[in-house]
Amino acid sequence: MREMNETTWKTSPSRAILVGVKLKKDMTHEMEDSLAELEQLADTAGMNVIGEIVQTRESPNPTFFVGRGKIEELQVSIEELRADTVIFDEDLTPAQTRNIEGALDIVVVDRTGLILEIFKQRAQTREATLQVDLARLEYALPRLTRMWSHLSRQATGGGGRVGGAMRGEGETQLQTDRRLIRREISKVKKSLQNVETQRRIRRHGRKEMANVSLVGYTNAGKSTLFNQLTGENREAEDKLFATLDSTTRTIKLPSHHRILLSDTVGFIKKLPHHLVAAFKATLDEVAEADLLLHVVDVSHPQVESQIAAVNEVLDELGASEIPTLMVFNKIDCLENEAVLCLLRSRYPESVNISARCGEGLSALRMELANRFAEDDVDVALALPYSEGKKLDFVYKHGEVLDVNYQSAAIVVKAKIPERHLGRLKRFVATPEEHS
Ligand SMILES: Nc1nc2c(ncn2[C@@H]2O[C@H](COP(=O)(O)OP(=O)(O)OP(=O)(O)O)[C@@H](O)[C@H]2O)c(=O)[nH]1
Ligand SMILES: [Mg+2]
Structure with a gap:
């Protein structure tokens, strides 16, 4: 049996065959779209897709996922096409993986395994690396076959084989590997906690401003929009999961409002639960946001199911109650206007934009300003001359309507977001004082 090692992934691109099952209840196009996405994932992971096999079934076969006959067919294709990897479009049970590996003598990867591989390749910061390590270790634990031995090697810092000399008395290699992986999991969890x-x-230090998070399906254009709104230069490319870390920047709206905008990791259909859990820290940004901008690629044929997939993950994160503005992106390459009309009627609170061309961005900024204007309160403040800094604060975060330099104090009338009132409470003037 060949091992899925670093060489297989990096130097010579794997030659992969995709395997999908169309359940009788599914529409044909759903399965086709799912396979097209799997191909894009494989491509992102640096693999060559050289074939595709599909089977229609009532339910997946518990032993091989597909039927035994299909496995034989797959064997022939593997030899004909000189494939070295098969990628299944669903998650396989550890037993299915072992059975298929045993029958085909080939590297077997499932959807989650592929996504984890991409995450591993793309993780850059320490936090993302730890999160991906955690997800990979938890995925590996019940699947300790030869395929995953490379994973545990890396997780232990690129040293020697896990186990080996360290094997405890009376332990099988498998037990040793499991013990070490569990230990590694708690180590990674501890580092993540820090x-x-x-x-x-x-984040606590930033409570002063409203938090807005960009969320959406992978490749929807979140980073492109983030760059446009913040003037940043985050990596935005036609790859799935270009972004793994969340980044936050302050932006000023066309009003006195300043907000914190966060770019986050994209979501995908069939996103494994432990992956969401591993990215919890990054995604807390989302759960604690005051407003979500749900960026949607309206030019994508699967736009509606992508929206549904994102909503599902938001639900899982406990973020489904957060006010959300739908941002319909990529209108520059929209072929079918009817889709947009339908979406607009379904989501009246939405804006149309092209993050790439800049179209609709000022309308989006205005919409944000209007929304945050609802948090404003009218105040009259009597600031002692010794508190000049507070006046700067009001200028920075509010809209100053009137300033009157009186003998005892500076009397200021302003609109200011309610969240800032706490700091100014002492100086709020009673009506008699400023009238
Ligand atoms: N035509 C068109 N392409 C766009 C638009 N916005 C983004 N793109 C392209 O879509 C691709 C994905 O954009 P990103 O900004 O990286 O998408 P993302 O949502 O951050 O993706 P992940 O980080 O992978 O989740 C890039 O090739 C962008 O250039 C748009 O308005 N129109
Ligand atoms: Mg991105």
């Missing part, structure tokens, strides 16, 4: 604490402290 990173999370730091993130929480940072």
